[in-house]
Amino acid sequence: MEKPEGIKLIDENGLRIDGRRFDQLRPIKMEVGVLSRADGSAYVEWGGNKILVGVYGPHEMYPKHMQNPTKAVVRARYNMAAFSVDERKRPGPDRRSIELSKVISEALSNVVFTEYFPRASIDVFIEVLQADAGTRVAGITAASLALADAGIPMRDLVVGCAAGKIEGQVVLDLCKEEDNYGDADLPVAVLPRTKEIVLLQMDGHMTVEEIDQAMKMIMKSVDYIYELQKDALRRRYVRYAEEIEEGE
Amino acid sequence: MSSKLAEEVVSEIRKDYIMNLLSTGRRADGRDFEEYRKIDVVVNFAKRAEGSALVRLGETQVLVGVKMDIGEPFADTPNQGVMTTNVELVPIASPTFEPGPPNEDAIEIARVVDRGIRESKAIDLEKLCIEEGEKVWIVFIDIHVLNYDGNLIDASALGAMIALKNTIVPGSKFGYEDFPLPVNHYPVAVTVAKVGKTLLVDPCLEEENLAEARLTVTTDENGDIRAMQKGLSGSLTYDEVKKVINMSQRIGKKIREKYILGGD
Amino acid sequence: MEERKYREIVVPGEEVDLQGLNPGFGLYADKGKFYSIYLGVKTVRGPYMNIVPLSGKYIPKKDDKVIGKIIDIAPTHWVVDINAPYFAPLHVNDVPWKVEFGDTARYLNIGDTILAKVSNVNEVKQVWITMKEPGLRKLEGGQIIKISPTKVARVIGKKGSMINLIKESTQCRIYVGQNGVIWIHGAPENIMLAIKAIRLIEREAHTWGLTDKVRSLLSGEGD
Numbered sequence: 001m002e003k004p005e006g007i008k009l010i011d012e013n014g015l016r017i018d019g020r021r022f023d024q025l026r027p028i029k030m031e032v033g034v035l036s037r038a039d040g041s042a043y044v045e046w047g048g049n050k051i052l053v054g055v056y057g058p059h060e061m062y063p064k065h066m067q068n069p070t071k072a073v074v075r076a077r078y079n080m081a082a083f084s085v086d087e088r089k090r091p092g093p094d095r096r097s098i099e100l101s102k103v104i105s106e107a108l109s110n111v112v113f114t115e116y117f118p119r120a121s122i123d124v125f126i127e128v129l130q131a132d133a134g135t136r137v138a139g140i141t142a143a144s145l146a147l148a149d150a151g152i153p154m155r156d157l158v159v160g161c162a163a164g165k166i167e168g169q170v171v172l173d174l175c176k177e178e179d180n181y182g183d184a185d186l187p188v189a190v191l192p193r194t195k196e197i198v199l200l201q202m203d204g205h206m207t208v209e210e211i212d213q214a215m216k217m218i219m220k221s222v223d224y225i226y227e228l229q230k231d232a233l234r235r236r237y238v239r240y241a242e243e244i245e246e247g248e
Numbered sequence: 249m250s251s252k253l254a255e256e257v258v259s260e261i262r263k264d265y266i267m268n269l270l271s272t273g274r275r276a277d278g279r280d281f282e283e284y285r286k287i288d289v290v291v292n293f294a295k296r297a298e299g300s301a302l303v304r305l306g307e308t309q310v311l312v313g314v315k316m317d318i319g320e321p322f323a324d325t326p327n328q329g330v331m332t333t334n335v336e337l338v339p340i341a342s343p344t345f346e347p348g349p350p351n352e353d354a355i356e357i358a359r360v361v362d363r364g365i366r367e368s369k370a371i372d373l374e375k376l377c378i379e380e381g382e383k384v385w386i387v388f389i390d391i392h393v394l395n396y397d398g399n400l401i402d403a404s405a406l407g408a409m410i411a412l413k414n415t416i417v418p419g420s421k422f423g424y425e426d427f428p429l430p431v432n433h434y435p436v437a438v439t440v441a442k443v444g445k446t447l448l449v450d451p452c453l454e455e456e457n458l459a460e461a462r463l464t465v466t467t468d469e470n471g472d473i474r475a476m477q478k479g480l481s482g483s484l485t486y487d488e489v490k491k492v493i494n495m496s497q498r499i500g501k502k503i504r505e506k507y508i509l510g511g512d
Numbered sequence: 513m514e515e516r517k518y519r520e521i522v523v524p525g526e527e528v529d530l531q532g533l534n535p536g537f538g539l540y541a542d543k544g545k546f547y548s549i550y551l552g553v554k555t556v557r558g559p560y561m562n563i564v565p566l567s568g569k570y571i572p573k574k575d576d577k578v579i580g581k582i583i584d585i586a587p588t589h590w591v592v593d594i595n596a597p598y599f600a601p602l603h604v605n606d607v608p609w610k611v612e613f614g615d616t617a618r619y620l621n622i623g624d625t626i627l628a629k630v631s632n633v634n635e636v637k638q639v640w641i642t643m644k645e646p647g648l649r650k651l652e653g654g655q656i657i658k659i660s661p662t663k664v665a666r667v668i669g670k671k672g673s674m675i676n677l678i679k680e681s682t683q684c685r686i687y688v689g690q691n692g693v694i695w696i697h698g699a700p701e702n703i704m705l706a707i708k709a710i711r712l713i714e715r716e717a718h719t720w721g722l723t724d725k726v727r728s729l730l731s732g733e734g735d
Contacts, residue, residue, distance in 0.1 A: 035395045036307040037342050040567065048295065052394060054340035058569065058597040069636070077347060079338060082390035083297035083313025091336050091390070092349060111524075113549065118636045120597050125340035127394070129311060130294050148524055148551040151568020151662070155540060155547070156525030193525045193547070233551055234521050237566065237718060254593045257583045260623045261695070265655040269700060 003181040009166040016178065018047075022171045023217050025161075028225065030142070030232035032149050038125075040150025042232070044142040047175055048132030050084075051139050053146040054125045061121035072117035076104040076124040078139060084131045100136050107140055107189045107199040113153040122152060133179035134162045140189045140199060141225060148233055155191075158198060159225045162187040163214035165206055170213040172221060186214050192226035195219060255343045258457050266458060270446045277306075277452060282495060284450040287406075289507055291414050299415025299429065303407040306452060307397035309341075312407035313390050314415045314429070318422055321377070321384040329376025333362035333389040335404060342396040356479070358391065361405045363475040364435040364466035365389075371412060372430035385417060387429070398453040401464050401477075405437035409508050435474050436504045438496035439464040442484060449495055463489065465496035469504060519553040519718045522563060528554065530561045538563030552662075553718050566718065570596045570661040570691035572639040576630045579651065579689035580641065582622050587614040592626070595658060595691045598639060602628065606642035625651045625695070627687060654685070654697030657707055659714045661692035666717040667710055674713065674723065681730035682706040705730065 003009075009017060020026070026047030035041035038054030045051075061067045078100040082088050093101075108124060124146065126139040137160030144158035164174040166182035179185055184204025190197055206214070266276050275281065285306030294300035297313035321328060335358040339345045350358070365371065376385035389411070391404045415429035441451035441459035448455055451462070460482025466475035473493065478484060484492075522528060526548050528539060533556060539546045550565035570578070572594065580600065584591035590602045602620075604611040609619050620626065627649055631642040643649070659667065668675045668688055679686050684698030684706050694710060696703050709726050716722050 035309070035340070036397060037395055038340060039569070041340075050294070052340065056339075056343055060598055077339070081294070081311070081313060081336070081392045082334070082388065083294050083300060083315050083392075086296055088315035088317065088388055088390075091334060093347075117597050123339070125338065127338060127340050127392070129392070130296055149567060151550060151565045151660075153549040154524035155549070157523060191525070193527075230523050230526070233523050237521060254581075254583045254599070257581060257593075257623055259581050259625055259656055260621075261625050261651065261654060261656045263623070264653065265703075272700070274700075 001180040007177070007181060009178055009181060010169060016166075016171065016175075018175055022169060023220070025173045025221055025224070026175065028228055030145065030228055032145050032232045032236040038146070038150075040146045040148070040152070042142045042145035042149060044138050044145075046132075046134060046138040046141075047173070048130060049128070049135055049138045050130035051135060051142050052127045052129055053139065053142040054127075055122065055143075055146040055150040055152070056125075057122035057150070058117040058120035058152070061119060067119040070118050071114035072112070072120040072122050074105055074109040074112055074114065074122045074124065076108055076126060076143060077101050078104060078126045078128070078136065080128040080131060080135075084128045103199055103201065104136065104140050104143065107158060108143060108147065110196075110198045111144070111154045111156050111158055111191060112147065113155065116153055122147070131176075133174050133176045134187065136160065136199075137162045137187045137189060141229065145229055145232060149236065156193045157191075157226065157229050158189050159192050159222045159229070160187065160189040160199065161218045161221050161225060163217050165204065165210060165214075170210050170217065172217040184210075186211065186218075188215070188218050190219070190222050192222055195222070252344045252346070256457075262454065263458055266454060267444055270444055275448065276454065281446060282449045282499060284499070284503070285452065287503075287507060289406075289410055291410060297411070298418055299411045299413075301407045301410035301414070303403050303410070305399060305403040305406075305450070307395060308399060308403050309393075309395040310400065310403040310407050311392045311394055312404065312411045313392070314411045315388040315390065316415070316417055317386045317388070318378065318383055319386045321381065325373075326381035327377045328373040329371070329385040329387060331362070331366060331371060331373065331387045331389070333358045333365070333391070333408070335361070335391040335393065335400075337393050337396070341393040345396070356477070357400050357404055360401055360464055360466075360475060360477045361391065361408055361437065362389070363477075364405055364437050365408060365412070368433040368435040368466070368468045368474040370409065370431055370433045370435055372432055375430040376417075387412075387415075396453070398451050398456045399439055402437050402439050402450060405435070405466065406503065406507060409434060409436070413508060434469050434504050434508050435466045436500035436508070437464050437466040437475070438500045438503070440492045440495060442482065442488065447488060447491060447495070449499060463492045465493050467497050467500045471497045471501070519555070519720075521551070521553055521566070521718070522548040523551055524548055528561065528563065533561040534559050536560030536562035538565065565662050567660055568662060570594065572596050572600070572630045572633050573690070574630055574633055576690035577648075578628055578630060578641065578691040579656070579687065579693035579695055580626055580628055580691070582620050582624045582626065585616050585620075585622060587616060590616060590620055592628070592641060594639075594641065595661065595693055596639065598637060600630075600639045600641045602626075602641050602643065606631065606640070606644050608644055608648075620650060625656060627651055627689070627695075651687075651695050654695055655703050655707070657694050657696070657710065659692045659694060659710060661690070663714045663717045664688060664690055664692055666722070667694070667713050669723075674726065677723075677726065678706050678709050678730065682709075
């Protein structure tokens with residue numbers, strides 16, 4: 001997008017428009033087990049993003065011809081609410097949503113022990129209620145919480161995080177204006193234990209050195225985001241016990 | 249067959265349990281016949297909307313967002329703004345919801361909610377005219393269902409009114425001034441399900457699944473009726489209809505005072 | 513208020529110290545170390561360190577007694593929802609009645625609830641159930657509730673101690689299916705009290721001091 005006159009993404013003190021340093025994440029909050037119908041669910045606020053994920057499954061997959069006889073199929077569906085963005089988005093899947101659904105499905109399929117559930121499907125619904133750049137990485141971070149909440153066997157959680165380039169400078173976790181007016185965007189999803197990469201996209205203009213810088217920044221954040229995930233999963237059970245205390 | 253079908257099969261034991269309790273004057277969740285479940289509202293939850301409300305009605309959760317744009321008026325109302333309501337029954341909300349364009353359930357909910365707002369003239373559409381015949385404000389009411397546990401109509405209608413009441417028309421985006429959306433009337437939808445011979449206000453999911461008929465009555469702040477919708481394939485006596493209208497007036501008044509007119 | 517105590521919760525992919533025990537359920541190995549597969553609690557059983565999941569659907573095991581709902585009928589079998597990832601067929605050969613071809617609806621109908629046993633599970637997770645054993649039958653009356661199957665053991669208790677406490681206090685007949693479906697039969701107020709107690713256990717299954725809390729609830733203290 002063309003940058004309007006007078007917008008500076010980095011000020012004289014080296015701070016970004018929301019006051020962050022180059023390697024600083026936006027504030028993140030997570031909550032697990034927020035929906036009663038879904039088998040597992042999670043809600044994440046990340047900067048100005050508000051993302052809700054619900055998981056159903058494993059259950060027998062229909063249509064039958066799409067079943068895999070040896071394992072479960074993990075199907076993620078990324079969807080944005082009409083009011084989640086500044087310019088109202090027409091409801092229904094657009095090409096971008098379909099692409100994101102695909103790459104997120106592939107990433108999650110890597111960690112789930114799909115061979116435990118032949119012929120089944122595990123459906124992951126990612127609803128973006130409010131968008132502020134980085135919805136796919138926030139979404140996949142929430143999705144891995146929802147899968148754990150549903151009791152799905154996995155070899156690790158999945159941490160999503162993005163970096164990018166603005167005004168020639170590599171920075172972590174772009175916000176909306178930086179994504180719109182910046183030079184590049186690099187969303188990544190990583191398995192926290194082994195640092196294997198399960199989602200990787202890039203869009204813009206970066207040199208190999210800049211990508212290297214960006215990946216380093218992302219990897220440094222993975223452990224922190226993982227701690228937030230673990231904490232949210234543990235709190236899920238403490239919170240329930242407290243609900244009972246109040247309700248009695 | 250799918251897990252959707254499994255969800256929709258009602259267990260005889262659960263059905264008998266509910267019906268037996270009803271015959272002794274009780275509902276399975278302990279409520280009175282005219283009692284709503286716990287209602288929680290978060291105003292302006294969706295910050296990119298011009299106005300929004302997250303409504304929790306028991307475990308039913310609905311997020312309503314209002315977005316505005318400028319466009320052409322309809323030919324037959326050249327000096328009025330345009331209002332349009334859409335409901336998304338997204339699959340996250342229930343194992344029985346499938347992805348795809350709005351089905352007849354989504355469309356019915358949207359049209360009933362829309363009717364209550366439109367017929368009560370809740371929004372002063374004439375104040376949304378910028379240039380007669382050329383430019384008017386368009387109000388998009390988008391209802392995004394997050395968790396379905398019965399009575400989507402009332403939760404959606406309540407969310408829509410609270411969202412509208414808190415909507416700021418984004419004039420500054422187009423070179424004008426921002427101003428609060430002109431809302432003058434406050435319709436409230438009250439839905440009652442007929443289960444056996446009993447009329448139950450705010451049916452939960454199980455009660456909805458057992459109901460033979462359902463009647464939604466939308467009243468305004470004068471107790472006048474602005475919309476009615478009978479649903480499901482069973483029948484109602486006129487006596488029952490009158491009872492439901494009366495309930496809607498009484499209970500709608502309480503809901504209006506507490507959640508729409510009360511301090512935000 | 514006294515501090516709550518919880519059994520240690522681990523997340524998928526988290527390393528688990530076996531503490532000299534053998535690796536049991538819910539763990540996978542990678543380069544000599546062990547990691548949890550589930551969001552669950554570390555539980556020692558005999559010489560094994562297991563991870564017991566905190567949530568998830570019922571995974572059918574041979575000889576488990578389960579409570580299921582008939583969701584479809586065919587000429588020679590019924591289809592039963594047993595709260596598992598897969599539906600279970602119930603063939604006319606596996607019921608105590610002599611059923612003629614096409615006459616299946618006369619014995620069991622859609623919406624009926626049955627107490628059955630898992631007779632077989634094959635390598636691709638297909639499951640078969642049977643009612644051809646004493647005690648297995650169609651259930652009628654009372655109420656059915658569903659809990660997470662991972663909490664069944666806690667609801668039953670050591671040697672049935674917890675479920676017996678509830679049965680005695682509420683004077684209800686209660687059957688806990690291994691698949692997390694529970695049938696309760698008794699006076700309406702007693703059924704409600706039994707359900708309250710079971711829900712308490714379900715939510716606090718991973719804490720210590722649970723038996724006292726349940727006893728307290730059943731005797732009406734601290735309401």
